[in-house]
Amino acid sequence: xxxRFVLRADDPWWRGPALVALAALxxxxxxxxxxxxxxxxxxxxxxxxxxxxxxxxFGFTESILSAxxxxxxxxxxxxxxxxxxWNIGAEGQLLAGTIGATWFxxxxxxxxxxxxxxxILVAGAICxxxxxxxxxxxxxxxxxxxxxxxxxxxxxxxxxxxxxxxxPWRNSETGFPDSDVIAKSAMMPVVWPDTRxxxxxxxxxxxxxMCWWFVGRMTGGLKLRAVGLAPGAARIxxxxxxxxxxSTAVVSGGIAGMGGASEIAGVAHQLTIGISxxxxxxxxxxxxxAALSFVGSLVVALMLGIINVGSFSASxxxxxxxxMGEVIQSVLLITVVAALVIQKYRIVWKRGDA
Amino acid sequence: xxxxxxxxxxxxxxxxTPLLLAALGEIITERSGVLNLGxxxxxxxxxxxxxxxxxxxxxxxxxxxxxVGTGLVAGFILAFLTVTLGVNQHVAGLGLTLFLISTxxxxxxxxxxSEGGQARVDPWSSIGFGGPIFDQYVFTYGxxxxxxxxxxxIVWRSGFxxxxxAVGENPEAADVAGIQVxxxxxxxxxxxxxxxxxxxxxxxxxxxxxxxxxxxxxRGWVAVALVIFGRxxxxxxxxxxxIFSLVNAGQLQLRLVPAFADIPFELLLALPFLAVIVxxxxxxRNVPYPGSYxxxxxxx
Numbered sequence: 001x002x003x004r005f006v007l008r009a010d011d012p013w014w015r016g017p018a019l020v021a022l023a024a025l026x027x028x029x030x031x032x033x034x035x036x037x038x039x040x041x042x043x044x045x046x047x048x049x050x051x052x053x054x055x056x057x058f059g060f061t062e063s064i065l066s067a068x069x070x071x072x073x074x075x076x077x078x079x080x081x082x083x084x085x086w087n088i089g090a091e092g093q094l095l096a097g098t099i100g101a102t103w104f105x106x107x108x109x110x111x112x113x114x115x116x117x118x119x120i121l122v123a124g125a126i127c128x129x130x131x132x133x134x135x136x137x138x139x140x141x142x143x144x145x146x147x148x149x150x151x152x153x154x155x156x157x158x159x160x161x162x163x164x165x166x167x168p169w170r171n172s173e174t175g176f177p178d179s180d181v182i183a184k185s186a187m188m189p190v191v192w193p194d195t196r197x198x199x200x201x202x203x204x205x206x207x208x209x210m211c212w213w214f215v216g217r218m219t220g221g222l223k224l225r226a227v228g229l230a231p232g233a234a235r236i237x238x239x240x241x242x243x244x245x246x247s248t249a250v251v252s253g254g255i256a257g258m259g260g261a262s263e264i265a266g267v268a269h270q271l272t273i274g275i276s277x278x279x280x281x282x283x284x285x286x287x288x289x290a291a292l293s294f295v296g297s298l299v300v301a302l303m304l305g306i307i308n309v310g311s312f313s314a315s316x317x318x319x320x321x322x323x324m325g326e327v328i329q330s331v332l333l334i335t336v337v338a339a340l341v342i343q344k345y346r347i348v349w350k351r352g353d354a
Numbered sequence: 355x356x357x358x359x360x361x362x363x364x365x366x367x368x369x370x371t372p373l374l375l376a377a378l379g380e381i382i383t384e385r386s387g388v389l390n391l392g393x394x395x396x397x398x399x400x401x402x403x404x405x406x407x408x409x410x411x412x413x414x415x416x417x418x419x420x421x422v423g424t425g426l427v428a429g430f431i432l433a434f435l436t437v438t439l440g441v442n443q444h445v446a447g448l449g450l451t452l453f454l455i456s457t458x459x460x461x462x463x464x465x466x467x468s469e470g471g472q473a474r475v476d477p478w479s480s481i482g483f484g485g486p487i488f489d490q491y492v493f494t495y496g497x498x499x500x501x502x503x504x505x506x507x508i509v510w511r512s513g514f515x516x517x518x519x520a521v522g523e524n525p526e527a528a529d530v531a532g533i534q535v536x537x538x539x540x541x542x543x544x545x546x547x548x549x550x551x552x553x554x555x556x557x558x559x560x561x562x563x564x565x566x567x568x569x570x571x572x573r574g575w576v577a578v579a580l581v582i583f584g585r586x587x588x589x590x591x592x593x594x595x596x597i598f599s600l601v602n603a604g605q606l607q608l609r610l611v612p613a614f615a616d617i618p619f620e621l622l623l624a625l626p627f628l629a630v631i632v633x634x635x636x637x638x639r640n641v642p643y644p645g646s647y648x649x650x651x652x653x654x
Contacts (some may be wrong), residue, residue: 004653005438005439005440005652034457034460034461037461037464038460038463038464039464086444088444088448134631138631138634138635141639142635142639143639143640143641144582144634144635144639144641145582145641147389147391147444147578148575148578148579148582148634149579149631149634151572151575151578152572152575152576152579152627152630152631153627153631154572155571155572155624155627156624156627156628159620159621159623159624160620160624162620163618163619163620163621166618166620167618281448281452284445284448285449285452288445288449319468321459321460321463321464321468323456323459323460323463324460326452326456326459326460327453327456327457327460329452329456330449330452330453330456330457331453333445333449333452333453334431334435334446334449334450334453337435337441337442337445337446337449338435338439338441341439341440341441342439
């Protein structure tokens with residue numbers, strides 16, 4: 001008996017949600033085993049991870065804060081993947097953005113907030129875009145696979161930050177390898193009183209909605225989707241495939257860089273070596289779980305933010321490793337992409353060698 | 355001067371061993387038309403599981419076996435996702451890497467660091483003779499004189515290799531000719547992960563002797579780049595691995611030279627990564643990717 005996959009003719013409305021629920025169930029079972037092993041009670045741990053953050057104002061707003069960089073990286077990855085440009089370098093581009101933002105923030109003392117706050121985002125965007133330019137040019141001009149080059153530049157960006165913090169940007173008061181605090185005027189104002197939720201979230205949502213509008217409603221977006229779906233056909237139709245890839249890559253890097261600036265200006269207020277806890281890689285999870293839909297990625301970003309905050313409180317309360325949140329997110333990614341494929345097919349069991 | 359050159363060559367051989375091993379695995383995998391981006395995570399989890407098993411049992415050989423077993427399980431997951439289901443290979447591979455790294459870190463906390471410990475063993479030492487250059491690990495000689503020729507023979511001279519290449523270039527034609535596409539791809543992926551997990555195990559069980567967070571540090575991505583640079587040929591991959599490792603060994607040496615003391619060492623650390631990208635750029639355009647690279651195959 002051998003399984004064979006046959007395209008479904010029908011697609012009842014419940015199959016998609018049912019398979020995603022099944023994927024979530026598989027995720028729970030796999031991670032429950034690991035939580036059990038670490039000496040925690042899985043049910044209690046899941047309550048901490050998924051329910052607790054929603055039960056208090058503090059937990060909910062911290063989840064939103066944790067989702068903010070993911071809104072940026074999710075949109076950055078989604079727009080690139082839509083064009084068939086496999087940018088896996090959002091991590092490095094976000095880190096490059098934090099460098100630009102820190103440089104701007106350290107020199108923004110004399111600027112009023114109205115100028116400095118947009119300015120720091122632009123500085124981050126420029127650096128993020130610049131960081132994605134090399135892989136994009138190599139792809140567009142020489143046809144060199146962007147997956148490898150964008151991946152390889154991620155550790156390089158972290159090394160640049162380490163070099164800056166051990167050298168010219170070392171904290172002038174403490175001597176620790178983290179930068180001085182940026183100018184007050186360049187800090188993102190808090191938009192939800194008595195919480196840490198800052199204006200960066202609003203910028204992230206606006207950027208995501210602009211992506212949605214552009215990709216879904218504008219001529220340029222139609223070209224972008226055409227290049228992503230069928231580059232050969234797009235070329236024959238007279239589209240500039242390389243130019244589209246190049247501009248998409250730069251925009252994607254710019255959005256990721258803005259995410260870095262939002263972290264500097266909104267949360268950390270200084271550059272540190274641990275400024276990003278893999279936000280760029282998580283952006284791939286966000287975009288994929290949202291099936292590359294921009295509005296969907298906002299929801300997924302919030303969900304992953306809840307898991308992040310929840311796994312830290314679970315770790316504190318039950319003394320299980322805090323890395324459990326990352327395990328859950330990655331298992332969820334694998335099971336959901338599998339479910340999305342299975343949704344389109346039905347399995348036929350066939351006898352013999354067919 | 356002679357000392358520097360001797361050190362340089364010796365370090366190049368050491369640094370190049372895991373890269374070449376991983377690249378050999380990736381060659382076999384990609385020749386079947388499948389990109390294994392799980393390579394970074396497979397090296398990471400094998401490096402961890404190998405040393406974890408070795409430190410509990412006291413046997414490096416059991417550690418090696420467990421490392422290979424970990425790689426095979428990971429390879430099976432990747433094969434199921436990319437071959438059976440036909441999931442996007444970039445997403446499946448990256449997802450597998452994220453899963454394996456976060457799970458290894460979690461298990462590392464459970465077993466070792468939660469009690470302030472660390473996975474540590476007395477690693478395999480070098481062979482103990484042959485002077486400063488040729489006193490290398492058995493792994494290194496095995497990779498160069500057994501692994502590389504073996505992979506070359508498998509890909510170009512064996513019936514299995516012919517099937518792998520057929521499936522990688524034109525799965526429809528291979529299917530018509532009676533080759534089982536899915537089975538061949540499973541075999542290629544699993545065989546590839548054996549090499550990748552040996553590469554990971556070499557780092558903890560021989561090279562370093564302990565496990566630390568981020569121990570693979572992008573070596574898997576470098577191996578993927580070397581395969582493209584090497585155009586899926588064993589010989590060119592050896593050259594690529596040698597150049598990369600020489601740059602890496604060179605930057606380690608430069609840090610000891612007083613004249614370079616003012617250059618931030620982070621810049622030197624970034625040098626090998628940049629060298630790979632430059633290497634890809636100068637090796638030119640129109641790289642001959644396998645015909646069905648990244649394309650899942652399904653009978654209609």
